Amino acid sequence: MTAAMTSARVSPRDRPRRRMSGRRFLAYAGAILILCYALLPLYWMVITAVRPVSELLAIYPSWIPGGIQLDRFVNIWSAIPLASYMLNSAIVVLITVLIGVSVAAIGGYALSRFEFPGNGLILAFVLFTQTIPTVVLLVPFYTLLHDAGLINTRVALPISYTVWAVPYATLILRGYFRTAFSRDLEDAARVDGCSRFGVLWRIVFPLSLPGLMSAAMLIAVFAWNEFLWASLIASQESIRTVSVGLNQFVGRFGTNENLPLWMAGAVFVALPPIILYVAAQRFVSVGYGVTER
Amino acid sequence: MVVILLLCMYAPILDAVRLSLTDSSLLRPGQAVSVGLANYVKIATSKEFWTIAGQTVLWAVASVAGAAVLGVLVAVLLTSHRRGLPLRGRAIIGGLLLAPFVAPPVVSAYTWIYLYSGSGPINGLLHTLGVAEPIYFLGDTATKILGVALPLWSMIQVGVWSGFPFFFLMTAAALTSIPIQLHEAAAIDGASAWRTFRSITLPLIAPVLEVTIFLELLFRLGGLDLPFLLTGGGPLNATNVWGVYIYQVGFARLETGYGAALGVVLFLICAPFAIWYVRRSRHQLAGF
Numbered sequence A: 001m002t003a004a005m006t007s008a009r010v011s012p013r014d015r016p017r018r019r020m021s022g023r024r025f026l027a028y029a030g031a032i033l034i035l036c037y038a039l040l041p042l043y044w045m046v047i048t049a050v051r052p053v054s055e056l057l058a059i060y061p062s063w064i065p066g067g068i069q070l071d072r073f074v075n076i077w078s079a080i081p082l083a084s085y086m087l088n089s090a091i092v093v094l095i096t097v098l099i100g101v102s103v104a105a106i107g108g109y110a111l112s113r114f115e116f117p118g119n120g121l122i123l124a125f126v127l128f129t130q131t132i133p134t135v136v137l138l139v140p141f142y143t144l145l146h147d148a149g150l151i152n153t154r155v156a157l158p159i160s161y162t163v164w165a166v167p168y169a170t171l172i173l174r175g176y177f178r179t180a181f182s183r184d185l186e187d188a189a190r191v192d193g194c195s196r197f198g199v200l201w202r203i204v205f206p207l208s209l210p211g212l213m214s215a216a217m218l219i220a221v222f223a224w225n226e227f228l229w230a231s232l233i234a235s236q237e238s239i240r241t242v243s244v245g246l247n248q249f250v251g252r253f254g255t256n257e258n259l260p261l262w263m264a265g266a267v268f269v270a271l272p273p274i275i276l277y278v279a280a281q282r283f284v285s286v287g288y289g290v291t292e293r
Numbered sequence B: 001m002v003v004i005l006l007l008c009m010y011a012p013i014l015d016a017v018r019l020s021l022t023d024s025s026l027l028r029p030g031q032a033v034s035v036g037l038a039n040y041v042k043i044a045t046s047k048e049f050w051t052i053a054g055q056t057v058l059w060a061v062a063s064v065a066g067a068a069v070l071g072v073l074v075a076v077l078l079t080s081h082r083r084g085l086p087l088r089g090r091a092i093i094g095g096l097l098l099a100p101f102v103a104p105p106v107v108s109a110y111t112w113i114y115l116y117s118g119s120g121p122i123n124g125l126l127h128t129l130g131v132a133e134p135i136y137f138l139g140d141t142a143t144k145i146l147g148v149a150l151p152l153w154s155m156i157q158v159g160v161w162s163g164f165p166f167f168f169l170m171t172a173a174a175l176t177s178i179p180i181q182l183h184e185a186a187a188i189d190g191a192s193a194w195r196t197f198r199s200i201t202l203p204l205i206a207p208v209l210e211v212t213i214f215l216e217l218l219f220r221l222g223g224l225d226l227p228f229l230l231t232g233g234g235p236l237n238a239t240n241v242w243g244v245y246i247y248q249v250g251f252a253r254l255e256t257g258y259g260a261a262l263g264v265v266l267f268l269i270c271a272p273f274a275i276w277y278v279r280r281s282r283h284q285l286a287g288f
Helices: A002-019 A021-050 A053-057 A072-079 A082-113 A119-129 A134-147 A156-180 A183-191 A196-207 A209-225 A228-233 A242-252 A256-279 A281-288 B002-020 B038-045 B047-080 B087-097 B105-116 B121-128 B150-176 B180-188 B193-222 B225-230 B242-252 B256-282
Strands: none
Touching: A021 A072, A021 A256, A021 B047, A021 B087, A021 B105, A021 B150, A053 A256, A072 A082, A072 A256, A082 A119, A082 A156, A082 A196, A082 A209, A082 A242, A082 A256, A119 A156, A119 B002, A119 B256, A134 A156, A134 A228, A134 B002, A134 B193, A134 B242, A134 B256, A156 A209, A156 A228, A183 A196, A196 A209, A209 A242, A209 A256, A209 A281, A228 A242, A242 A256, A242 B105, A256 A281, A256 B087, A256 B105, A281 B087, B002 B256, B038 B256, B047 B087, B047 B150, B047 B193, B047 B242, B087 B150, B105 B121, B105 B150, B105 B225, B150 B193, B150 B225, B180 B193, B193 B242, B193 B256, B225 B242, B242 B256
């Protein structure tokens, strides 16, 4: 009797743990191995940015740097107009996120709440845009912007990114509005005399913060990272974004002596999206309708 | 407002169809002449195009398959023992695993070029392991594996690297929503780890996995930042894929009419999958 009671109390946590410790060790080892693989290029980016030049001239660079020099992280700012590129990117990201998320929030809300004729059709059209390979739009969208005289202007990038971002964010937010909280709250507010817009502003948006965050993050990282389109329509020095700017200087810094400097620039460009995702990881899967419980 | 933005998305496609029927070129703006279906005939009879189309399919399928296996594997590894690993630790490892997914393509492409280079770190490692001659991962078209040149495989490897975190992200979230009792019941019945995965885990994450595979495939078929920066299609088209090819035709050779036609063909190939996806998603509660 006593033995049965003790085992019943102990077993759920302790017994499986002791029995599976070998397997658990393997699981961790596997996960760590994959993590090393994931971080391998980033590790090399960082150590190349800090190691002495003499080590780079060796036929094979060693996997552990022999010394650490931090001056590249200072020098890169004067070697290329990195600050200006970052500012340009930040402006593009900010405009795209602000317009994209607010338009998508209203659109997504309308699609999730109101049964109007054509609702399903519009939804299908929005969904369909997600499945158009971006490269298909390359040529026609370029000619469109060209004819409008917008190539190499400050508005070209935010406009094109917004066109891409709105359907995407609309879907994310529609899914979120439908599942995240009950409609009763909104009905209650309406009964208490709140306007439709008031409901949106006071009830829906505050409750949807994780969904809005998720959409904003996905758009922000896309706009920060995007390269090819930006290199086509915003190649001018004064409006160049980080990806294009960094690419421009690969040629100049291709030699080994300048490699650390380029890698130092790469660190600054890669850090914002990585930090954002590590810090706000829990919002990301929200965006795809897979909520963690 | 949504309608206006939809117009912005669909008008270019219609415009692409119009352009594809002309000999439009950025060299002679405004002087395009209708040429009927000539561009499409040119595509169908171009040997270069068919090589590239084949490479595109291999690039998309192989990198998505590799990414799916690796991503699901690490998701299972991290969540199946989740009671043992402190939550904070899991969040940090999970966050760091996303780095390849969010790192700017410019940064990851050039870092991989450096890693792959003749006197680079990977060759250094191989050298200490006893490989005498350096391997030119992105340049050696003479070495073939399964009939495909080495550079394409090297590019696929980078595709796997940059794609697996997305699979990890999606399946990890789906896995944590599986009730623990199911796995406990399987353990009591004495099911092996593989059997449990095949009969319980996989069917339950299948819907999420399907959507993820679909989105990734489209992304690989149509996306071009990574291949463009990594090899630009070279050497000698050995790693050229559809997206990069459209860019080269439309913007390097300035043959926008032909480029648009290539885009329309790609669009038509993706459309049936897209319709499947739209029908499927509309029946679900969540948007995705």
